[in-house]
Amino acid sequence: MSRGENIANLVTIALGVFVAYHSYHSLKLGILISPGAGFMPFLCGVALMVLGIFWRIQAFLLKPSRHADRFHDAQVVEGTAETSAGLRPRVKLCLAFVTTLAYAFLFERIGFLLSTLVFMLGWQMLVERERWLKSIIITALCAAAMYTLFRYLLRVELPSNPLFS
Amino acid sequence: MNIFDGIISGFFIALTPGNLLFAFLGALIGTAVGVLPGLGPAATIALLLPITYSIPSPVPAVIMMAGIYYGAMYGGSTTSILLNLPGEAASVVTCIDGYKMAQKGRAGPALGIAAIGSFIAGTVSVVGLTLFAPPIAEFALSFGPPEKFSLALLGLLMAVTLSGDSITKGLVVMVLGLLLSAVGIDPISGKSRFDFGVTELQSGFDFVTIAVGVFGLGEIAYNLEREGSVEIITTKVGQVFPKMADWAKSRLAILRGTLIGFFIGIIPGGGAVISSLVSYAVEKKISRHPEEFGQGAIEGVAGPESANNAASSASFIPLLTLGIPGNAAIAMIFACLLIKGVKPGPFLIVEHPDVFWGVIASMYVGNIMLIILNLPLVGVWVQLLRVPYGILAPVVILFTAIGSYSIANQAFDLYALIAFGVLGYVLRRLKIEAGPLPLAFILGPMIEGSMRQSLLMSGGSFLIFVSRPISFTIVGLFTLFVLGQVVFAVRRARRSPKIETAV
Numbered sequence: 001m002s003r004g005e006n007i008a009n010l011v012t013i014a015l016g017v018f019v020a021y022h023s024y025h026s027l028k029l030g031i032l033i034s035p036g037a038g039f040m041p042f043l044c045g046v047a048l049m050v051l052g053i054f055w056r057i058q059a060f061l062l063k064p065s066r067h068a069d070r071f072h073d074a075q076v077v078e079g080t081a082e083t084s085a086g087l088r089p090r091v092k093l094c095l096a097f098v099t100t101l102a103y104a105f106l107f108e109r110i111g112f113l114l115s116t117l118v119f120m121l122g123w124q125m126l127v128e129r130e131r132w133l134k135s136i137i138i139t140a141l142c143a144a145a146m147y148t149l150f151r152y153l154l155r156v157e158l159p160s161n162p163l164f165s
Numbered sequence: 166m167n168i169f170d171g172i173i174s175g176f177f178i179a180l181t182p183g184n185l186l187f188a189f190l191g192a193l194i195g196t197a198v199g200v201l202p203g204l205g206p207a208a209t210i211a212l213l214l215p216i217t218y219s220i221p222s223p224v225p226a227v228i229m230m231a232g233i234y235y236g237a238m239y240g241g242s243t244t245s246i247l248l249n250l251p252g253e254a255a256s257v258v259t260c261i262d263g264y265k266m267a268q269k270g271r272a273g274p275a276l277g278i279a280a281i282g283s284f285i286a287g288t289v290s291v292v293g294l295t296l297f298a299p300p301i302a303e304f305a306l307s308f309g310p311p312e313k314f315s316l317a318l319l320g321l322l323m324a325v326t327l328s329g330d331s332i333t334k335g336l337v338v339m340v341l342g343l344l345l346s347a348v349g350i351d352p353i354s355g356k357s358r359f360d361f362g363v364t365e366l367q368s369g370f371d372f373v374t375i376a377v378g379v380f381g382l383g384e385i386a387y388n389l390e391r392e393g394s395v396e397i398i399t400t401k402v403g404q405v406f407p408k409m410a411d412w413a414k415s416r417l418a419i420l421r422g423t424l425i426g427f428f429i430g431i432i433p434g435g436g437a438v439i440s441s442l443v444s445y446a447v448e449k450k451i452s453r454h455p456e457e458f459g460q461g462a463i464e465g466v467a468g469p470e471s472a473n474n475a476a477s478s479a480s481f482i483p484l485l486t487l488g489i490p491g492n493a494a495i496a497m498i499f500a501c502l503l504i505k506g507v508k509p510g511p512f513l514i515v516e517h518p519d520v521f522w523g524v525i526a527s528m529y530v531g532n533i534m535l536i537i538l539n540l541p542l543v544g545v546w547v548q549l550l551r552v553p554y555g556i557l558a559p560v561v562i563l564f565t566a567i568g569s570y571s572i573a574n575q576a577f578d579l580y581a582l583i584a585f586g587v588l589g590y591v592l593r594r595l596k597i598e599a600g601p602l603p604l605a606f607i608l609g610p611m612i613e614g615s616m617r618q619s620l621l622m623s624g625g626s627f628l629i630f631v632s633r634p635i636s637f638t639i640v641g642l643f644t645l646f647v648l649g650q651v652v653f654a655v656r657r658a659r660r661s662p663k664i665e666t667a668v
Contacts, residue, residue: 032625
């Protein structure tokens with residue numbers, strides 16, 4: 001079991017315990033002839049716990065003997081070596097995440113057009129490390145195209161800047 | 166309305182200029198996403214779901230979505246053959262012989278036979294859909310809550326067991342999907358579940374937010390990390406129409422691929438990926454020259470490409486007749502129908518014959534459009550691979566964000582979208598199939614509702630699911646299926662040590 005899979009497995013079991021407890025305690029199970037709001041979530045919680053434990057046992061039993069697993073691990077190692085060269089892809093991913101989060105934060109606060117301009121410019125400058133001029137051109141063209149498409153062609157209701165409206 | 170009248174009325178609907186335009190758009194977008202690696206049909210349909218709000222009628226919306234789905238199957242073969250890069254999962258097997266043919270300077274015939282095989286299989290499969298769907302829908306009209314519960318749950322379980330490498334992990338994702346569907350106000354008791362005091366959670370998660378998050382954002386994040394490892398090579402395409410000798414070798418492979426794809430496509434979870442793998446295995450097994458497979462055998466392209474197209478059309482049968490989506494892309498079309506106020510299932514043919522027959526007829530038209538789009542324009546599609554990812558990725562993110570926001574006009578959905586994007590990325594990183602999540606989410610309310618109704622009917626006894634004949638048959642068939650899989654797994658486990666020692 002890789003480190004990531006280990007964490008995912010523990011999260012699954014913990015989630016199962018929480019869901020089962022919450023369903024039993026707060027939502028109530030009801031009686032079989034008339035199951036309550038917590039009945040199905042409780043079954044799901046128990047299923048998550050059982051599956052999580054089974055997943056762990058399976059990984060424990062199968063790992064040393066399976067040829068396929070060795071192959072899989074080799075692929076994972078190879079993949080990590082390829083993608084983490086110079087740490088760039090991981091940093092890029094983090095920057096992309098922060099830029100997207102900032103977009104969600106600004107979307108209603110400064111309106112669609114302005115937040116899209118900030119997002120696109122941020123993406124080109126931070127994630128793609130493009131030059132100023134190229135970034136500005138791409139940003140302007142993309143923002144204009146998206147605005148025209150959603151506002152005028154598809155008539156989607158989009159937030160406008162509170163200062164302008 | 167009998168089948169003949171139905172399909173004629175369907176053609177009247179599908180051939181109106183507006184619907185033709187939507188079928189064309191669907192075929193065009195589908196081929197484009199089939200060509201672009203890392204953006205599958207499920208993700209694309211999810212991205213475009215919010216747009217369907219602005220399409221007034223359900224018919225053109227579903228026609229477009231269906232076009233994207235089967236169009237992607239055509240487009241997927243292009244990059245597999247030219248670049249050894251499967252544009253979507255069902256084309257992985259096409260890489261084996263397709264790319265070898267391209268290396269030998271026979272990219273043209275490979276692309277040609279893939280498109281022709283796809284056209285024949287797609288069309289034959291739609292004929293099957295036309296003939297089989299109405300009687301199945303009529304039969305399903307007699308289903309009560311216990312039958313609905315058995316069918317939905319067992320269909321879902323079947324989809325999970327067939328869709329990924331690990332059944333256990335697939336089941337975890339499925340249960341997660343069921344749990345997500347339970348968030349919000351319980352329709353029976355009126356109690357709010359798992360809202361943790363957040364007002365926005367009381368109405369539950371929207372399917373679009375989950376689908377575009379897990380499939381759209383998740384894929385973008387995964388590809389961002391791997392970007393740069395893909396090198397784009399240009400291969401000379403040449404003459405795309407296959408020669409007579411190629412055609413002679415391929416015609417039976419196309420026929421077998423069509424039949425395999427059609428029958429596997431009907432099974433929930435069967436779909437395009439498995440059918441293409443089965444078709445390849447069958448072709449290699451019955452070939453007089455199995456040693457040619459892997460070295461550029463045209464049958465190795467013709468069979469699987471036909472199978473994945475036949476399967477994609479056939480997977481509409483359980484959706485349109487039983488209301489059971491068999492794979493993630495079909496689940497998106499299910500959601501599209503729901504958005505437009507149409508409930509897929511046995512009543513669809515009676516309540517919305519325009520949707521039922523219009524969509525089926527549009528598939529005939531769409532297949533013709535696709536062969537025209539694919540054969541002469543193959544060079545144009547390859548150029549699409551030159552769109553820089555630095556532009557494509559943020560534009561896709563903008564689409565997902567606007568799509569999620571426009572459903573309820575609340576910023577909360579944007580944060581939910583990002584959270585589901587992280588979930589999608591984690592699943593991809595851990596090589597866990599995300600498909601069961603949207604399937605379970607969409608079937609969750611039906612499973613829970615029919616289970617509670619059944620228990621009420623039976624006075625709290627679970628035996629109701631096996632005491633009624635249809636429900637018993639469904640459970641019995643599923644048990645046989647599970648037993649078959651166990652036997653298969655045991656046999657494979659017994660055989661594998663021998664293979665290892667042989668290696």
